[in-house]
Amino acid sequence: GAGVSQSPRYKVAKRGQDVALRCDPISGHVSLFWYQQALGQGPEFLTYFQNEAQLDKSGLPSDRFFAERPEGSVSTLKIQRTQQEDSAVYLCASSPFRQRANQPQHFGDGTRLSIL
Amino acid sequence: GENVEQHPSTLSVQEGDSAVIKCTYSDSASNYFPWYKQELGKRPQLIIDIRSNVGEKKDQRIAVTLNKTAKHFSLHITETQPEDSAVYFCAASIRTGAGTASKLTFGTGTRLQVTL
Numbered sequence: 603g604a605g606v607s608q609s610p611r612y613k614v615a616k617r618g619q620d621v622a623l624r625c626d627p628i629s630g631h632v633s634l635f636w637y638q639q640a641l642g643q644g645p646e647f648l649t650y651f652q653n654e655a656q657l658d659k660s661g662l663p664s665d666r667f668f669a670e671r672p673e674g675s676v677s678t679l680k681i682q683r684t685q686q687e688d689s690a691v692y693l694c695a696s697s698p699f700r701q702r703a704n705q706p707q708h709f710g711d712g713t714r715l716s717i718l
Numbered sequence: 719g720e721n722v723e724q725h726p727s728t729l730s731v732q733e734g735d736s737a738v739i740k741c742t743y744s745d746s747a748s749n750y751f752p753w754y755k756q757e758l759g760k761r762p763q764l765i766i767d768i769r770s771n772v773g774e775k776k777d778q779r780i781a782v783t784l785n786k787t788a789k790h791f792s793l794h795i796t797e798t799q800p801e802d803s804a805v806y807f808c809a810a811s812i813r814t815g816a817g818t819a820s821k822l823t824f825g826t827g828t829r830l831q832v833t834l
Contacts, residue, residue: 644824
């Protein structure tokens with residue numbers, strides 16, 4: 603079936619604007635993760651959903667970052683009042699869920715966000 | 719929290735030679751260790767993973783070894799080909815709690831270049 607789909611692929615915004623990034627996980631995947639990847643670095647965890655419940659948001663860098671997954675499928679990452687340091691690639695990953703056994707996470711192509 | 723270190727940051731090998739990338743982790747609760755390959759501008763792709771109840775796993779030209787006592791794991795690519803050129807990331811994930819999955823903590827990446 604289809605992989606993880608993210609949109610838009612590229613987003614340019616002026617400092618101070620709000621942006622919304624969308625993730626369509628693999629159908630049936632219960633777990634959904636957002637990561638931030640700065641240029642030349644590994645992805646860094648932002649937040650995790652199991653179905654519609656946000657179980658871990660410890661990686662969100664500030665209260666300007668907000669994520670939701672209201673129906674347990676599509677997720678949106680919103681960044682308010684963007685700043686230049688928010689420029690990065692935002693990756694979404696999904697995985698099935700098995701009790702007490704981490705499952706492989708499958709990534710989307712990401713959204714490359716550039717703040718001017 | 720978990721910390722993953724990865725070496726080397728760059729690696730150049732001739733076609734047909736082997737390549738080895740090493741990672742160490744800090745949290746003894748980690749029990750799942752995937753490796754991702756990321757080509758420029760593309761999504762991280764899972765190439766192999768290993769769980770803590772296994773010491774070695776092989777898939778064609780790719781193998782991963784895990785030493786739980788020393789808290790390190792390695793990726794081995796044999797008979798390298800030009801299409802193996804990419805950035806490789808190791809990652810670690812702690813054992814899941816009841817009813818939850820766990821985030822991945824990534825290394826900083828190794829840029830592998832396979833020359834003709």
